[in-house]
Amino acid sequence: MLTTGRGQAQGFSGAVASPHHLTSLAAMAVLTRGGNAVDAAIAANAVQGTVAPETCGVGGDLFALVWMPDDTEPFALNASGWTGSKASAEGLRTSGHTEIPHDHPASVSIPGAVAGWFALADRFGSMSVATLLDDAIDHASGGFPASDEFTRAVTAKREALSASQAGRELLGGKTEVRVGDKVVRRALAGTLERIAADGRIGFYEGPVARDIAAATGGLVSIEDLTGYEPEWVQPIAKEVLGSVGWTIGPNTQGYLTLATMRILEMVNDGFDPDDATSHHHLIEAYRSVAQERDDTVTDARFAPMSGVELLADDRLAAIAAGIGDRARRYPPPSPKPGGTAYLCVVDRTGMAVSLIQSNFHGLGSLIGAGESGFLLHNRGAGATLTAGHPNELAPGKRPLHTLSPTMWSSDGELRMVLGTRGGHQQPQLLAQVAAHLSAGDEPWVAQSRPRWTTETMAPGTDSTLSLESAFDAAIVSELRSRGHEIELFEGETGGWGPISMIQLDDSGLRTAAADPRVDTSSALAS
Numbered sequence: 001m002l003t004t005g006r007g008q009a010q011g012f013s014g015a016v017a018s019p020h021h022l023t024s025l026a027a028m029a030v031l032t033r034g035g036n037a038v039d040a041a042i043a044a045n046a047v048q049g050t051v052a053p054e055t056c057g058v059g060g061d062l063f064a065l066v067w068m069p070d071d072t073e074p075f076a077l078n079a080s081g082w083t084g085s086k087a088s089a090e091g092l093r094t095s096g097h098t099e100i101p102h103d104h105p106a107s108v109s110i111p112g113a114v115a116g117w118f119a120l121a122d123r124f125g126s127m128s129v130a131t132l133l134d135d136a137i138d139h140a141s142g143g144f145p146a147s148d149e150f151t152r153a154v155t156a157k158r159e160a161l162s163a164s165q166a167g168r169e170l171l172g173g174k175t176e177v178r179v180g181d182k183v184v185r186r187a188l189a190g191t192l193e194r195i196a197a198d199g200r201i202g203f204y205e206g207p208v209a210r211d212i213a214a215a216t217g218g219l220v221s222i223e224d225l226t227g228y229e230p231e232w233v234q235p236i237a238k239e240v241l242g243s244v245g246w247t248i249g250p251n252t253q254g255y256l257t258l259a260t261m262r263i264l265e266m267v268n269d270g271f272d273p274d275d276a277t278s279h280h281h282l283i284e285a286y287r288s289v290a291q292e293r294d295d296t297v298t299d300a301r302f303a304p305m306s307g308v309e310l311l312a313d314d315r316l317a318a319i320a321a322g323i324g325d326r327a328r329r330y331p332p333p334s335p336k337p338g339g340t341a342y343l344c345v346v347d348r349t350g351m352a353v354s355l356i357q358s359n360f361h362g363l364g365s366l367i368g369a370g371e372s373g374f375l376l377h378n379r380g381a382g383a384t385l386t387a388g389h390p391n392e393l394a395p396g397k398r399p400l401h402t403l404s405p406t407m408w409s410s411d412g413e414l415r416m417v418l419g420t421r422g423g424h425q426q427p428q429l430l431a432q433v434a435a436h437l438s439a440g441d442e443p444w445v446a447q448s449r450p451r452w453t454t455e456t457m458a459p460g461t462d463s464t465l466s467l468e469s470a471f472d473a474a475i476v477s478e479l480r481s482r483g484h485e486i487e488l489f490e491g492e493t494g495g496w497g498p499i500s501m502i503q504l505d506d507s508g509l510r511t512a513a514a515d516p517r518v519d520t521s522s523a524l525a526s
Contacts (some may be wrong), residue, residue: 008444008513011525015510016040017500018343019055019421022144023048028344030127031526036123037345038066039132041353042117046136047383048341050115050188051358052520053170053375055341055421056357058191058203059364060377061109061339062116063248063357063403065235065417066124069350072412073237075123076248079116079230080379082299082398083108084220090386090395091452100381100393102361103160107215107378109399110228113357114195115204119230124351127450129247130196131439137196140189140373143182147520149494150283151177157363164377180486187373199442204228211370223468232347236307238262241271241438243415246407250297255405256427256497258318260286263435266320271435273449276478282435283484286325286428286452287463289316291330293424295383327463329485340403340421346414346502346510354405354417402426408434413504420515422498425524433499443503451496494518 009015014031018024024422035043038296041064049057061080068075085104100107121129154161154170154177161167171177194202202208204225213222236249238258244262247254264271274280309315312423322328337525340358357442358377364380383393383399385403391400405427408416416437420429429451436446450470454463463484468478469491480486498515500523507510 001228007523008428008511009176009525010509010511012510013348013511013526014040014346015502016044016345016524017502017514017523018044018048018521019341019498019500019518020048020119020147020333020520021522022050022051022139023343024524028526029135031345031347035127036125036349037347037351037353038120038129038427040345040347041128041343041355042120043132043135044343045113045191045341045355045357046133047139048343050139050185052147052150052341052358053320054149054363056113056359057364057374058114059111059374060113060357061111061165061371061379061401062113062355062357063252063298063376063401063402063405064116064120064306065246065248065354065405065407066120067293067352067414069316072248072409074235074407076232076233076235077116077119078233078248078251079112079119080251080398080401081112081228082396083109083380083383083393084216084224085395086219086395087380087395092378092393093385099189099385100383102378102381103366104221105367106393107365107381108216108220108367108376109380110220110224111212111377112228112230115228115230118200118233123291129199132485133192133196136356137192138187138193139402140185143184146177146179146181146183148179149518149520151179151181153363157366160366165371166373169373183474189373191372191374193270208369208372211372212376215369215376215421217365236311240265243408243410246409247404249310250300250303252399252401252403253293253297253424253427254406255307255310256286256289256293257404257406257430257434259289259316260427262311262316263288263320263329264314264431264435265321266317267323271439273436273441273514274472275302276475279475280479280482280484281323282431283452283454283463283465284327285320286431287328288319288323290428294400297359297400302390304390304395307320316491325482328330332523337348340423342405342419342421344417344419344500346417346504350414352407352409352414352417354419354501356403356419358403370392382433404430406430416501416503418499418501420497422496429496429499433501442513443501447501447513447515451493462521468496497521
């Protein structure tokens with residue numbers, strides 16, 4: 001077994017890539033014991049939410065793609081929760097709000113992750129969820145060392161965290177948590193033990209459900225929690241650059257990755273990492289569809305277009321026709337920061353999982369679930385208060401989700417599992433790495449290439465970009481000449497990842513690649 005936190009690992013049996021070395025170790029331990037990729041992903045997700053609550057946790061949502069070795073397309077699970085039965089956009093508007101505050105109980109929708117674990121295990125798992133929670137329980141009760149990202153996240157929010165039991169456990173009675181400090185989460189361990197003993201009802205009924213309902217002031221009721229079920233949905237797909245990309249349609253923004261790649265293919269004759277025109281075309285391909293996202297992505301029942309319609313070639317060709325030599329001006333999107341964890345697993349049989357799980361905004365709403373030891377996400381803030389909008393906050397409705405897991409196949413065979421955290425930036429980050437891979441990069445090279453992001457389009461300019469400083473100076477100069485306003489960031493930017501990926505070749509070799517931007521990022525293979 002090769003283990004690396006800043007590179008790649010290769011093997012012909014199991015492989016895993018994740019944002020944290022303890023997460024990867026948990027997944028590999030399950031594979032070593034004979035578990036399959038789904039078993040490993042559940043165990044890994046539980047550990048990730050325990051040791052890195054700044055990324056995800058049981059108080060958040062989950063999406064997953066599952067590839068079975070004898071199939072030619074993945075299964076897709078939407079384990080995102082809908083807003084509570086007492087949620088009211090009009091009530092917030094009457095109170096003077098123009099958007100949903102990230103720390104307001106109305107930002108808390110039903111946490112879907114735990115139900116997602118059981119949906120995955122019931123359909124594809126070979127081990128009990130109770131067994132798969134052992135590592136997470138051990139880390140929560142016995143303690144784990146604080147990482148750099150953990151310490152920065154909890155120290156920055158120490159005042160708000162001190163108001164809840166979950167937050168106080170993260171702080172450990174300190175005003176400043178330091179890297180390497182031992183963190184013990186006994187209350188969370190108790191919740192995980194309850195889930196292990198009682199199954200999903202250990203979370204959606206009983207004391208934990210009562211804690212969630214009380215923490216939201218009843219906006220999410222016990223009845224809402226008891227009645228929640230994740231959904232198996234049809235994945236959406238697009239053939240681009242010789243491969244088929246797979247993701248999950250609205251209420252996620254995942255279509256943006258595939259749409260960006262198809263538009264790039266329409267306007268660019270083969271992506272070249274050393275060519276400024278290629279980068280310009282990729283940037284404009286993303287911007288051309290990202291500018292429409294807030295009007296197209298919501299609960300599938302209310303979305304103006306389906307995922308298939310969003311990826312229709314004639315629609316994308318019309319968008320591509322507007323891309324020229326200079327950056328265009330688009331309306332500014334609203335920045336959507338993200339606290340998210342993406343992990344992927346491939347087992348020895350070829351079963352693969354692309355799983356993403358999130359608190360949404362860093363540590364989430366910072367609202368603790370009573371004595372249950374975890375913080376609730378604020379994914380409900382992905383909805384809008386604009387009256388009549390397809391994504392308007394309403395009871396029993398899934399809000400816009402930034403989570404964008406992907407899988408890539410060719411000739412009916414799985415070739416890659418790819419995903420990242422990064423809030424609304426996820427599709428632009430994934431499109432860049434996918435473009436580099438299409439140009440022939442090895443996975444670790446694609447991970448190491450400098451990246452760009454765009455948050456807003458400033459007034460009076462066509463495009464505002466942030467670039468890592470490793471970009472070639474000639475490319476930066478050329479992009480500026482094409483109307484892109486550019487800010488350079490020294491070094492690698494941790495928030496622009498970590499991307500996790502596993503690539504498979506014709507021989508069956510699995511290559512798992514970690515992202516060098518985050519020091520806990522890890523790839524393992526055997």
